[in-house]
Amino acid sequence: MDSLKNIIIQSKNGDKDCMLLMIQKFMPLIKKYSNKLSYDDAREDLIIGFMEIIGDMPVDKSIKFDEEKYIVGYINISMKHLYVKLLKKLIKLSDNETGLYLNTMLENDNVDTSEFINNRIILKELLNKISAYQRYIIISIYFLDLSEDQIAKNLKVSRQAINRTKLRALKSLKEMLLNDGVDFIGK
Incomplete structure (x- = not known):
């Protein structure tokens, strides 16, 4: 059987069977991050990102890649970076969807428009001051209207972890509002 380095080199040279073999070999890692992301x-x-990682891998330029453990380590780290990139994209998308939700609330006739706009500006400023993860949970x-259980299932963490993050975020928001609220209103 060919070494992992040879399989990667053949994959980079367009051998589809070798690329498929690589995908199958690293499918547990792909499934792990897919389950964590939990979108369709x-x-x-x-898989597309994995193929790009293999295509860009400098196996023929480094002596390090003669040992399989370095190749596996490189792929593991690259896949983790890809996961983080996709997660950030998912959080940004969620933030955009929330903006659309807030815009539709403006159309409600029962809302004082000027007060709503002021509150919305304050809320956006406050939400931008907490971490993206906390913001994602608060918005969700x-x-x-997602439950803590739904969010926990989507993020593959415990409900308690979601609750703790929510409570920390709410505490931070409250402190910022009490300490800096006058600054927000004056802007």
């Missing part, structure tokens, strides 16, 4: 096309996005719970 996550697996396909990760309070604007998208």
Whole structure:
């Protein structure tokens, strides 16, 4: 059987069977990150990213890649970076969807428009001051009406972890509002 380095070199040279063999070999890693992302096309996005990682891998330029452990380590780290990139994209998309939700609320006739706009500006400023992860959880719970259990399932973490993050975020938001609220209103 060919070494992993040879299989990668053949994959880079267009051998589809070798690329398929690489995908099969690293499918557990792809599934792991796909389950963590938990959106419909996550697996396909990760497979495409994996193929790009293999295509860009400098196996023929480095002596390090003669040992299989370095190749596996490189792929593991590259896949983790890809996962983080896709997660950030997912969080950004969620933020955009929340903006659309807030815009539709403006159309409600029962809302004082000027007060709503002021509150929305303050809310956006406050939400931008917490971490993206905390913002994702707060938006998911309070604007998208997702339960802590649903979010925990989507992110593959415990419900308690979601609850702790929510409570920390709410505490931070409250402190910022109490300490800096006058600054927000004056802007």
